[in-house]
Structures are given as C-alpha cells and as structure tokens.
Amino acid sequence: MKTKLKALCIALCAPLLIFCTGFFLSSFSEEPKAEIKFVVPKGWPKPVYDFSKNPVTPEGFALGKKLFFDPLLSKDSSTSCSTCHLQFTNYTHVDHALSHGINGLKGTRNTLSIMNLAWSKTFMWDGGVNNLEVQPLAPITSPVEMDNTLENIVLKLKRSTSYQKKFQKAFGDNTEITGQRVLKALAQFMVSIQTFNSKYDHMMRKEKGAEFTEQEKNGLKLFRQHCESCHKEPLFTNNDYEYNGLEPDQKLKDGGRIKITHNKSDSLKFKVPSLRNIEVSYPYMHDGRFRNLEMMLFHYTNGIAKSEFLSSKLSKPITMDEQDKKDLIAFLKTLTDDRFLHDKRFYYSAD
Ligand code: HEC
Ligand code: HEC
Known part of the structure; x- marks a missing residue:
C-alpha cells in the first residue's frame, strides 16, 4: 500500500517538477540580466559618445529612465519623453505623421527613433544638436512639445523625496x-538603448540556427546594391546628411540641414536614419509621408524628384521588379529586434 502511494506521488509530482524546472530555466535564458551594460557588438565601429565624462551606472540609468517616463518634465505635467518615443515602436510614435505634444499641439516633424545613439555625433533630422547631454533641452523648451524650462523642472523635482533619494x-x-544632472541621467538612459539582436545580427554573427530565406538573401543583395551607400551596415546609417529626392512639402517648407549650416549645398538634406526595426516605426521620413514600406520603396524606384540637390548616390535610377521589391522588404524585416522592443528592463516602473 505504502509503495503504491509513493509511486502515485512520484507519478503526479514528476511532471510538475519537470514543468517547473523547465519554466525556471526558460525564464532564465530569455530574461536578460537586470544590470545594463554598454556593449560594442562584434565588428561594429567604436562608439563616439564620451563615456568618461558621464559613465553609465545602474542608478544613473534608473534615474534617467524615471525622468524619461515622467510627464512632470512638461509645463502642465501632461507630456513625457515617452509620449512620443515608445519602446515597442522603436522609440517613436506610429499613430500620426507629425509629432503631437503639449495641449495636442502639432509639431513640424516626424519623431525620430532613439537607438544606438552612442554612434551618433549629431542629432535631430537637421543635425541641429551636437551633444546628447544637451539634446533634451530642445523638446523640453519647445512650445509644441513640453513647453517648459530646466529651472522649472528642477524646482518640481526638488519637492519629491523620492527624486532626492x-x-x-x-x-x-x-x-x-x-x-545638468537631469540631462546627464537622461543621457545615461538614452545611450543604453541599444539594438543589435535582430535576425540580421544573428546571421552576421553566424549564430547556430540563424539562416536567411532565399528571399531575404536576394533582399540583402539588392540592399547592398541600392541602399548601402547611405544606410551603411552595421548601423544602417552613414551618420551623414543627404537629400534622397523627396518632393519638398509646400506647406511645411522644411529645408533640413541648410537651416543649421546656411550652406546652399545642404538644401533639403536630412539625417540618414538607421533602418533597424524599420518594420515597426512607420510612418516614414522626416514628415512621416509614407505609411508603409511599399510606399517608401516606390519612392526610391519611381518617385525621386529632379533636383540639383539630389545626392549623387541616387543619380542612377533604381529599377526593381515586383518580386525584387518584395525581397528587399523581406530583408528589411530581418532588422527587427524583438528582444529589444520588449526588453523589460526598459519598461516603466513605478518605484
Ligand atoms: C511631442 C513629441 C516629443 C516629445 C515629448 C519628445 N520628443 Fe524627442 N523627438 C521628437 C521629434 C519630432 C524629433 C525630431 C526633431 C527634429 O528633427 O527637429 C525628436 C528627436 C529626438 C532625439 C534625436 C534622435 C536622433 O537620432 O537624432 C532624441 C535623442 C530625443 N528626441 C530625445 C527626447 C527626450 C530625452 C525627450 C524628453 C525630454 C523627448 N525626446 C521628448 C518628438 C518628441
Ligand atoms: C542618398 C542616400 C540614400 C540612399 C541611397 C537611400 N536612402 Fe533611405 N534615406 C535617406 C535619407 C536622407 C532619409 C531621410 C529623408 C527624409 O526624411 O527627408 C532616408 C529615409 C529612409 C527611410 C525612412 C526611415 C524613417 O525612419 O523614417 C527608409 C525606410 C529608407 N530610407 C530606406 C531606403 C532603402 C530601402 C534604400 C534603397 C532602395 C534607400 N533608403 C536608399 C538616404 C538614402
């Protein structure tokens, strides 16, 4: 009787035990460790951000994250950085072409993604900001984004014992x-937003099980032929400003880089955005004019405007049949890094 009971007990408990161990192990292998460490992925260039002046610490990261999510940073405590920069859409917004800020006011440009910024020397669509630790002043003081001042933010923060700690x-x-510490903490958080674990990356690192389909392989070939000169691997940007032939919008009248440099040759040039996670960060371009990747590609094959300012890299027309277009888009989708888009360490936390 006793042995029967024992056997029954084992029979019942064993699967439960196996299930629990499996669950325990899988949660271990999928969850990244709590601490954020800056990584220079194999084969990537050296970052340009000067970490020696603002070393990233777990506490600085946590504070920066809290500030990034806090609407307190805006004048009426309605709008946070994360209102426009949402993690799961590659730190941009996808529900409108031009950004919306305080009091629902509309900006004049599409929100840029935030990722791999340690490799960027200049910021914004026109490169108007050249230091990541100064960049937040632009949205903070913009009357259509947060309409606030740094002094006012500091006053508000000083009232909070939690922030003091x-x-x-x-x-x-x-x-x-x-x-200055507000800006340094924000920079520590932003510079830690790194994406380098897409299917493309697994392929490039020759990891076990990573394989491109025939379609993706052809897409990569076409990409290297037509797009690589500006969207340079592995960052998918040459970190430069170019005019890619978008017909200028007559209402917005945005000249891009010329606003900053006043050089005629910089007319209509905009930041070459990285294409990492491009699948989820629609709409596309500085004014969000294209809703999807098909419309974007139609621009490069059929929509390039005739202009003396057009980049010489696009002087030869790009021709592609429908199958090639599908293949190229399939390749672009291999740049989606799901682990990054849903990395819990970057989620809002109330504490
Ligand atoms: C109302 C929406 C909105 C809010 C709020 C907002 N941003 Fe932005 N962000 C934008 C837009 C739009 C751009 C592109 C601006 C431009 O090129 O003129 C941008 C650009 C950036 C960039 C440049 C990225 C690059 O690749 O050059 C960074 C960094 C950034 N924002 C960080 C922040 C931080 C930090 C905050 C909070 C203090 C913030 N943003 C608040 C809309 C917003
Ligand atoms: C001459 C340089 C150049 C070449 C070549 C080029 N691009 Fe671009 N690309 C840019 C610039 C500059 C922008 C931003 C333009 C703007 O918003 O005014 C851009 C924007 C984009 C965007 C939108 C990104 C976003 O976040 O909104 C996508 C997608 C894109 N390019 C894909 C491609 C593909 C695919 C090819 C090849 C068929 C290609 N590009 C070739 C310079 C280039």
Missing part, C-alpha cells in the same frame, strides 16, 4: 538636484 544614489556626493 534617486539623485543622491546616482550622483553620490549630495542630494543636490541640478539641471
């Missing part, structure tokens, strides 16, 4: 909350 943890010496 967080600043002390992040910057050590005392509890002083300063504008």
Whole structure:
C-alpha cells in the first residue's frame, strides 16, 4: 500500500517538477540580466559618445529612465519623453505623421527613433544638436512639445523625496538636484538603448540556427546594391546628411540641414536614419509621408524628384521588379529586434 502511494506521488509530482524546472530555466535564458551594460557588438565601429565624462551606472540609468517616463518634465505635467518615443515602436510614435505634444499641439516633424545613439555625433533630422547631454533641452523648451524650462523642472523635482533619494544614489556626493544632472541621467538612459539582436545580427554573427530565406538573401543583395551607400551596415546609417529626392512639402517648407549650416549645398538634406526595426516605426521620413514600406520603396524606384540637390548616390535610377521589391522588404524585416522592443528592463516602473 505504502509503495503504491509513493509511486502515485512520484507519478503526479514528476511532471510538475519537470514543468517547473523547465519554466525556471526558460525564464532564465530569455530574461536578460537586470544590470545594463554598454556593449560594442562584434565588428561594429567604436562608439563616439564620451563615456568618461558621464559613465553609465545602474542608478544613473534608473534615474534617467524615471525622468524619461515622467510627464512632470512638461509645463502642465501632461507630456513625457515617452509620449512620443515608445519602446515597442522603436522609440517613436506610429499613430500620426507629425509629432503631437503639449495641449495636442502639432509639431513640424516626424519623431525620430532613439537607438544606438552612442554612434551618433549629431542629432535631430537637421543635425541641429551636437551633444546628447544637451539634446533634451530642445523638446523640453519647445512650445509644441513640453513647453517648459530646466529651472522649472528642477524646482518640481526638488519637492519629491523620492527624486532626492534617486539623485543622491546616482550622483553620490549630495542630494543636490541640478539641471545638468537631469540631462546627464537622461543621457545615461538614452545611450543604453541599444539594438543589435535582430535576425540580421544573428546571421552576421553566424549564430547556430540563424539562416536567411532565399528571399531575404536576394533582399540583402539588392540592399547592398541600392541602399548601402547611405544606410551603411552595421548601423544602417552613414551618420551623414543627404537629400534622397523627396518632393519638398509646400506647406511645411522644411529645408533640413541648410537651416543649421546656411550652406546652399545642404538644401533639403536630412539625417540618414538607421533602418533597424524599420518594420515597426512607420510612418516614414522626416514628415512621416509614407505609411508603409511599399510606399517608401516606390519612392526610391519611381518617385525621386529632379533636383540639383539630389545626392549623387541616387543619380542612377533604381529599377526593381515586383518580386525584387518584395525581397528587399523581406530583408528589411530581418532588422527587427524583438528582444529589444520588449526588453523589460526598459519598461516603466513605478518605484
Ligand atoms: C511631442 C513629441 C516629443 C516629445 C515629448 C519628445 N520628443 Fe524627442 N523627438 C521628437 C521629434 C519630432 C524629433 C525630431 C526633431 C527634429 O528633427 O527637429 C525628436 C528627436 C529626438 C532625439 C534625436 C534622435 C536622433 O537620432 O537624432 C532624441 C535623442 C530625443 N528626441 C530625445 C527626447 C527626450 C530625452 C525627450 C524628453 C525630454 C523627448 N525626446 C521628448 C518628438 C518628441
Ligand atoms: C542618398 C542616400 C540614400 C540612399 C541611397 C537611400 N536612402 Fe533611405 N534615406 C535617406 C535619407 C536622407 C532619409 C531621410 C529623408 C527624409 O526624411 O527627408 C532616408 C529615409 C529612409 C527611410 C525612412 C526611415 C524613417 O525612419 O523614417 C527608409 C525606410 C529608407 N530610407 C530606406 C531606403 C532603402 C530601402 C534604400 C534603397 C532602395 C534607400 N533608403 C536608399 C538616404 C538614402
């Protein structure tokens, strides 16, 4: 009787035990470790961000994340950085072409994604900002984004004991909350937003089980033939400003880079955006004029405007049949990094 009971017990418990162990192990292998470490993926160039002036620490990252999600940064506490920069759409917004900020006011450009910024020397569609630690001042003070001042943010933050503790943890010496520390913490968070685990990356690192389909292989070939000169691997940008032949929008009248440099030759040039996670970050271009990748590709094959400013890299027309277009888009979708888009370490947390 006793042995029967034992056997029954084992029979019942064993599957449960196996299930639990499996669950335990799988949650271990899929969940990245809590700490954020900056990684230079194999084969990538050296980052240009100067970490020595603002080393990323777990506490600085946590504070930066809290600030990034906090609507307190806007004048009426309605709008946070994350209102426009959403993780699961590659840190941009997808529901409208031009960004919407405080009081529902419309901006003049499509929100840029935030990712792999340690490799960027300049920021914004026109490169108007050349330091990541200064960049947040632009949205903070923009009357159509957050309409606030750094001084006002510091005043508001000083009223919070939770923030006082967080600043002390992040910057050590005392509890002083300063504008510069707000900017440094935000930069620590933003520079940690790294994406390098897409199917494309697994392929390039020759990882076990990673394989392109025939369609994706052809897509990569076409990409290297027609797009690589500007969207350079592995970052998928040459970190430069180019005019890719978009017909200028007569209402927005956005000249791009010329606004900053006042050089005629910079007319209509915009930042070459990285194409990582491009599948999820529609609509496309500085004014969000294309809703999907098919419309975007139609531009490159059929829609290039005739202009003296057109980049010489696009002077030869791009011709592709329908199958090639499908293949190229299939390749672009291999740049989606699901682990990055749903990495829980970057989720909002209330503490
Ligand atoms: C109302 C929407 C909105 C809000 C709020 C907002 N941004 Fe942006 N962000 C944009 C737009 C639009 C651009 C492109 C601006 C341009 O080129 O003129 C941009 C660009 C950027 C860039 C440049 C990326 C690159 O590749 O050059 C960074 C970094 C950034 N934002 C960080 C922030 C931070 C930090 C905050 C909060 C302090 C913030 N943004 C708040 C809409 C927003
Ligand atoms: C001459 C350089 C150049 C070449 C070649 C080029 N692009 Fe671009 N690409 C750009 C620039 C510049 C922008 C941003 C333009 C703007 O918004 O005004 C851009 C934007 C894009 C965007 C939108 C990204 C976003 O986040 O909104 C996609 C997608 C894209 N290109 C794909 C391609 C593909 C696919 C090819 C090859 C068929 C290609 N590009 C060839 C320079 C180039």
